Amino acid sequence: MVDKAVEPTNGPEKIEAGNGAGNNAKVKRKxxxxxxxxxxxxxxxRYKKKKEYERMTAEEKILYKLRLARKKEERLVQALKKIEPAETSETTHDPEILTPEEHFFFLKMGLKCKxxxxxxxxGIYGGVILNMHLHWKKHQTLKVVVKTFMPEEVKEIAVELxxxxGGIVLDIHEENTIIMYxxxxxxxxxxxxxxxRETxxxxxxxxxxxxxxxLRAVRKYIPKIEQDLHLLQAKDKSKPASISNVVEEIQETDIESIDSESYSNIQWENQDKLKETKHEGNQVSKDDLVTKDGLDSDSDGLSDLFETDSESGTEENAKRPLYLEEFEKFSAKHDGDREDIEDHLRQISVDSKKANSSSEVVDMQNLDEVDRLFLRAVSLLEKRR
Structure with missing residues (x-):
């Protein structure tokens, strides 16, 4: 509602501003x-200024800082000119002439005084001058202790005082104490x-x-910014030069590669290199075969040296077929009748059982007491089952 109430009042003003644009009339800010x-x-x-500064490049940022610093310097110089008092030609100083003895005497007195x-x-203003005259009412000499000033500025302050x-400057002690008579x-x-009134x-x-x-701080800051700007500009100049050198080198290499003679030479060199690598590969393969044969012969010799009877026995068993061992168990004597063959087979089974039992008895004799106990326990369990 407030906006609606304000809009009709601003309407004619906008029309007047638009009409006055041709007459070089400035539009007033709301x-x-x-x-x-x-x-x-x-x-x-402030937010807008901050975003604009963030979008700047490194060189633009340095130039922006330099421009602000120079504007600040001009503003401070003008302010100092306005505030400094106007010098009058009436105030003249004609110091008295002192003999060397008097100068030495008053200087010694001034160093001892408190x-x-x-x-x-x-710096110097009306209160300082008043205090000096009040001290001189009872003392001939006086110390003026100057703080937060450089030695060159202390000399200027002594001349101004x-x-x-109307006093006499005897000496500047330790670059910050003016002794006056x-x-x-x-x-x-x-x-x-x-x-x-001049003060x-x-x-x-x-x-x-x-x-x-x-002003002192700004004048120290401006040379640093200018130095940074010169360094950045020098870097920017050196980068294109290096890039151009690289491009020239690439172009030269391309031109050389295009030449027919260089191309043919490169091909011949590559072929020679391939042949050499193949020849080396064949030699390496031959050497590997020789080394492998040597290793095999060595291993065979070692196996011959370390052969045992057990290995020879195993070889014979491996050569002999297993079914012959089973047929050897059967006796060679037998008749042609079928009943005799059945009796013979039964007899063979009985003999085999006896042989197993005898072998078990022999094994039981060779076993320890603990093993015998375990075997008995196993037999009892089988019987119970």
């Missing part, structure tokens, strides 16, 4: 109502000089330090 709508739009915008003014990340306060004819200046306020000095640190 205003977002509510905090949630703004957050939703920002999330969608009063100091710290200069932090904000001498210009703003107030002057021979020092008198406490008015508040306008004690906290000059920044506390808040602006903090903003300036943030811009300065950001």
């Amino acid at each position: 205003k977002l109502k509510g905090k949630r709508a703004v957050v939703r739009w920002l999330k969608f915008f 009063n100091y003014v710290p200069v932090g990340r904000r 001498a210009r703003l306060t 107030r002057g021979k004819n020092y008198s406490q200046p008015p508040t306008e000089i004690m906290s000059p 920044l306020s506390r808040k602006k000095a903090l903003d300036k330090s943030k811009y300065r640190d950001g």
Whole structure:
């Protein structure tokens, strides 16, 4: 319902925008109502940027980072130009001339004194100058301890302090401590000089330090990105060169293979190689046969040496047919009558049983007591069955 109520109101605006397109009139973006709508739009915008970055190639990503870094550098330089105070030509510094003895004496006094003014990340601002004049009210020398600054920047800070306060820089001790002397004819200046308008306020000095640190970091980061870009471009140039070399080599080999003379030479070489391999194979087969014959003869000789009587007996038994042994059991004497033959067969069966029993008795005599017990048990069980 809300969309339906909103559509008629937006209708004429769209028509006006379409009519004004010919007059180079820009279409106004729809205003977002509510905090949630703004957050939703920002999330969608960030997601879109993230996906665009993921689709980029390696070189495009480096160029994108380099472009952002240079834009940031320009923005920080402009911010520093805006925030820095305008220098006036009225403030001039004419330091007093000190003799070597006075310089040595005041420097020794300044090293021994314990009063100091710290200069932090904000650098020089109105509060630092005021503190220095308040110290000089009771002490001739003063230490200014400078932190989070490079040695070259400490020298610039010393020159700026001498210009703003009218004091004399005696020495820079350990690259971070400035020893200053107030002057021979020092008198406490008015508040306008004690906290000059040229200096920044506390808040602006903090903003300036943030811009300065950001600019320093960006200027260190840009050369690294440029180096990565040069390395990537060099790799991309080397890859096509290597690919072209490979293609040229392949083409040269193809051309050589097409030549008739080289082709015929390759064929002759292949035929010679085949003949050699066949000849070698025949020689190997002959050698294998010779070795096999030698091994067989050796094995036969060994078998002759290690022959025994049992082996000779087994050979004779194998040659002799088995049915002859069965016929040998029958006696050769027999008559022609059938009844005599039946009696003879019965007699043979009785004799065979007796022979078996006698052999069993002989075997029983040769057995141990344990074996005899087992045989008796077996016979009793058979009788019971």
